[in-house]
Amino acid sequence: HCLLVKTQSLVGAASTCPSLCTCSNQASRVICTRQNLEEVPESISVNTRYLNLQENSIQVIKSDTFKHLRHLEILQLSKNQIRQIEVGAFNGLPNLNTLELFDNRLTLVPSHAFEYLSKLRELWLRNNPIETLPGYAFHRVPSLRRLDLGELKKLDFISDAAFVGLINLRYLNLGMCGLKDIPKLTALVRLEELELSGNRLEIIRPGSFQGLVSLRKLWLMHSQVSVIERNAFDDLKNLEELNLSHNSLHSLPHDLFTPLHQLERVHLNHNPWVCNCDVLWLSWWLKETVPSNTTCCARCHAPPFLKGKYIGELDQSHFTCYAPVIVEPPTDLNVTEGMAAELKCRTSTSTTSVNWITPNGTLMTHGSYRVRISVLHDGTLNFTNVTLRDTGQYTCMVTNAAGNTTATAVLNVTAADVSVNYTYFTTVTVETVDTVGGNDYALVAINETFIHVPPGPTPSDLWPDGVATTDSSLPISWSSSSPRATRPTFTEPITDPTLMDDVMKTTKIIIGCFVAITFMAAVMLVVFYKLRKQHQLHKHHGPARAIEIINVEDELGAGASGRGSGISGGATVTQSGKINYKESLSKYIKKKNTHTVVLVPPTPLPSPPPPYYFPQLGTKWPL
Template sequence: CVTVHHTWNAALVLLFYLSARMWSVCAASGREQSCPTICSCSNQFSKVVCTRRGLREVPQGIPSNTRYLNLMENDIQLIQADTFRHLYHMEVLQLGRNSIRQIEVGAFNGLTSLNTLELFENRLTVIPSGAFESFSKLRELWLRNNPIESIPSYAFNRVPSLLRLDLGELRKLAYISEGAFAGLINLKYLNLGMCNLRDMPNLTPLVGLEELEMSSNHFPQIQPGSFLGLKSLRKLWLMNSQISVIERNAFDDLTDLVELNLAHNNLSSLPHDLFAPLRYLVQLHLHHNPWNCTCDILWLAWWLREYIPNNFTCCGRCHTPAHMRGKYVTEVDPGSFQCSGPVILEPPQNVNISEGRTVKLRCRTADMASVRWLLPNNTELSHGSAHPRLSVFNNGTLHFLHVLLTDAGTYTCTVANMVGASAASALLHVTMAEINTANYTYFSTVTVETTPETVRTKVPPFLSTPPTYKPVFISTPTVLLQSTRSPRPALVVPTPDSSDLIRASLDEVMRTTKIIIGCFVAVTLLAAAMLIIFYKLRKRHQQRSTVAAARTIEIINVEEEMAGGGPGEGGGGSVPSVHDHMNYNTYKPAHRAHWTDNSLGNSLHTTIPEPFIIQTHNKDKVQETQI
């Protein structure tokens, strides 16, 4: 009985513990999934809508399993760091139509699953590139209608996964860097409409772009290369952009284009065969343009009837001349005009060039005519054609990056319009490359022994000097004529290869340079040695002059005769011996000095730098004499 009682108590305790545990889990789960009071939630708290609530900041308590968060049409001004840190499952974040002026670095930390970020119609003046570092799956970014003034280089390189980028209506945009779109290799859609652009930005990095919206800008002229690299582009919108001129070959890079909209511009004509490279173009909008329906429009009318049949309204009506006004462009009849074929204004000229040089063959014609080149191997080349070394410029010029010997031949330029065609040819003559010897010229001497008979010598042909400077190898043959009775066969001296000549010449230059440097060093050392010798000789000369000056004899005449010869006679003062002293103006006699012949002799050999005055103690009159 006691055992049953203990078992029953243990079961009750376990049941109580499990109940408490379940209650705490439920309570915690309820707290996590609670919806902010100012918002509305649905789909088990995965969708949270907080629009038009007058919010000035992001509300607290957003459920952690939220996938869709709408905060549009509020008064949020600042997005602080780590605001959404706990929302790991967020996929769509809508912050459009707020007053956001600043987004701090790290504001989107934690949003690793986000694929759509909407920031349109706010007050951002710069692109918050630093806040994009947390995005690894972002697919769409909306920045439309913000007062952004410039787009710097690598503004979006932190989000290479981006597929759609909306930058439309940036009316204060004044500058787009050349590398603004670097890194967006996966981008499919780009909107730059209504941005007041006057120049086409650099779109080359967008190799995967398929749709481009550029409407409502200011592009008076579309030039070749404006869409360089956009091989994958399928849709291009350029409506209402004040376009008046589209140059020849402007769309040659858009080989996959399907839809082109040029409506509502100022176009009056288009270059011949402008759409020829667009093999897949099926939707073309040219309406609301002031078309001039003359000879230059005939090709367009034919092309529209041929490639876009049963759509007369796509391409507008004639504006001039007066008798054609209101007529559809596709209805223009070639019989209505008297047109002539194109004229080549600047035909190509024959060219002699050495191998490896750059050369251009010009073929200038009217802007509305097409230009094609026929190569010597019967290959046809036009602007945009793929060739490793040859290219055709927009003005019809054929450009050789560097010519080869195999490029020699006849090149034919053909210009055409709807009425006919004209052609002109030029001969390209290519010679062997000259020896490039940097900044020096080499001379070689060839000596040939011959007989009075015909001299057979192999002399390399003279190469024409190109306009630009290049050192030329000059061979100066020296012929030694020697008459003999028995004729000898002609001696042909082989000419060394250019590489051997260059190598030998370089060795000679190095040897000459070493000799010059050695001579310079030798002359410098000799000059230094001479300078040292001169200095030592001058110093020795000065020392000898000093010794001679020290031997100067001072003759001193004393008016008063000294009585006696010894020290004890007459009480007269004795003349002391002269000693070498550094003080030349004061003489101090030696104690008990005696005037003797020996002392006088010693005084004559004493070294004294300059004359001095001997003063006596007995008011003698002293006479100075300097020899």
Template structure:
């Protein structure tokens, strides 16, 4: 009835007048668009199921190859799992501005185009696990400003480059587990994730822990199922807020001293199902908040080095000492819970300092180190001159304890002068060794001296197989400034929990240790002066070598040029008599010239006139005693005495006259200009 009424109305004159009004037509068009939008907002794709007023759309296991059309704009939850989708195209979800959870896992997704998630300004969770992605689709995460959770586990991703997630700084949870083809994680892979709370890197075949320093707010870290082998100090640097750390089935064999010192907020630690046999002394001491530790299924070797762990478990987990681990060796303790071990089962001895500290003289402003090395399962701490105790991780402005027990000074001052004591501890007690640090101002000269340390080992009366250690001072200088210094090396041995006899037997071993400290160390100014002199000498030698090299190449070049032009130079060797005979022609038109030495003809390109006409033939005579005149095309000067020069000038005129007469003769091999001679009297 309503439709018939509308039809009658639309056919009436009023409707015709309304259609002629442009404003009415525009208003009607807008109303139709609104109605169409409402209809679309409340639609559901035929292959999906919808609920909660179309806000929840489930399209799982429908064989879909693309995102279906017709999804309601009111959708907040969209499940597209277990389909055949391979590519997420641009603007596939552009109209779903209210979408909060998008599940695309267990598809065949190989590529996610840039802009694929455009319009999802309110997206909170994105699930992409169990797909075929080979790279992190960083460009596709643009504009996901509210994304909190990203799941990428079990994809064939091969590498994680730097800034892979910098477009989603809002992330709280990141799942990268089971990336079994992962071979490389960049140092800056997690840059920008300052809000991340949970990170899963389990079962990624990692051989070492990646750089996690940017994750300053990380609470939970999953590293299980990797191939870590060794956990080193600094592996968890920056994770001061981490509360849970899981490293099960990680093939861990060794955890080095101070490895967990950065985890000051750790509450739960899981090291189950690894290959651990021992842990360094007091490994968990810096972990003041640690409440739960899982150590089961490890081949623990129950000896003196594990006693500290037994005491720690009794103190921290008093209600259930059998919760954690059993002894695997020795046979006498196999199957026993670590928390049930008693010190009476073992004969333990205080640690030995392998490399004790030595007195050190330094200049103010320099760096310095006091070494103190012992067994890796012991703990090392330092007592400063003011009585404070420093351990690894307890940093001061300029002083820190390194992983190997060394006390490091980055910039010493006069206030650092004093005696520093290294204390090495294990389950049986402590061993200490002291050294004096002497800091002098840059205006004073430094001193040097020798320190001899004698280590005397005395066996315990109750067990000859395990010696205790006592270390004594050796000889030190007895004159000068060093008379006022305390002993450079002192060591005391204490047994905190196991009383040991100090009665000596006949077996005594003396090991001399001599240390040379800063032999003849010059002041900083002298060192700089010496360095400048050495550099100056080096520069001077280099310049001299360069000059000599230039001269050598110039001489070589000149020599080469002379050799190059020598073959073109014409030399004339003329035999003349001692008086430079100027005899005229024997007949008209003839001139008698001196003969040429035949031996010189073999060495020089000498000039020799040749005539075919008998009337002009040269009279050749040879005399070994006649002087030689050498003439060349380059007009070399020949030095002779004055009389000889005068006679030779006359001879020259005769030669010129001879040439002019026979200028047209074919037998003359050279032109007349060749015979110019310059004579110089000496």
């Protein structure tokens, strides 16, 4: 009976609904919106799967606030005044799928609070005063598929590593963030939809979308784009929809969309298109791509006689077009096998396309990479390292709507010198060693190293920064304050084997001079040490001196016995019959002036005995 009552009470607690909230479906759905709540209610049912706390006055999400809601899947905290989310605020939510935090007052991404949200799929942070997106801001939630960071109007910095770890992200919103450049998105290899509308991008450059091989939809509306450079979209091989409407575009580079084999929908309306030969290719492309609706995309803004006409309805009869001009044609080049090389081909306008034809007839375009050869975005043909097979004639082909222009150059590759080329290094290390047994000594080590160096274009390429091959000076670093001298190292590169003997002789002379100087310094140090030691011994342990201790009683006794009590020079006798020892002692000292004693004892002498008292002393008093 007791067990039944307890079970009923637990069921009742699990199905309770907080005041000011509405609950449904056995309390699995709890809605507490617009109740001016300042804290999260405590009596929320443990069975809750959906919790809506929008439009309240909550400012802080405290730690363990939701720890009992293990079944919660959707948590809506938007449109509050949340400025702080404590560590562990979302503990106990292993099944949380969606977290909405938009329209709050967060200034930082609460990365620490996402620790245990292993099933989180959607995160909404739109319209918060967040200022920076630091590196690894979302690496704790690699399960994310949708990330909304739109309308971060105070955002002024995005780290290159901000999106590292989001390997499963499919949708990213960075619209209306005031961006002037497209952030680094290379880590988002599975991204399919990218929203960049409402920014201030102005120029779209090649490499802006590097790594986005899975992107299908790209929105760039209202982003003030005025220039899209050649090959800017070459990385978007799977792009299906592109929206460039409401920008400031006058023209597009020739064959801009050619690499986009999957492109089906393109939006070009509301741009000030200048309809001349530079957009003629676009008219042809539209006719091929959307033949059923050539009026879908854009109208001419200039010249006046074509204003309002759809680009898709233009043809060559409307213009007088000229073939492109190559302003910097490629030149013949002689290189050695293994070197890097470049063949330049610069045109007068960026709207033309540049391709290369190799000696074996292969067509090279930007984006069609080979192991060693590639076409850069400016049309340059780049070789990372040439081989003998690269020898031959290369043709640069520049194309626009009126035709193409070609220029050729010969690349001549010579074989590298088959003789072994060595660079010889001599490293001299001098180290003074701590005193052992009172003697200082020096160790000198000579290390000789032969390093094989492959042939290169210039000797400077063989050395790291800061090392000049023509500098023959031998810098020395020495620290005299250290008990052990710093080890100076001399490095002298010699590429001509015939000079090795001279270098060795010079090196040995330098070593000999240095060792001699070091040895002399060590000898002088030893001599100085010994002299100082002797001086200290003389000062503190000098020869013992003695004071002649006079037995006054004996002298006085002798004087008295020889002369009687009234003899001159003896002790005087007072009227009371007592001997005046003090006066007699004074006379005796004057008499013994040949026995002057000078004593500087290391310690103070003992106090003199009391007057009229003379102990029997018959020995010398040592220091």
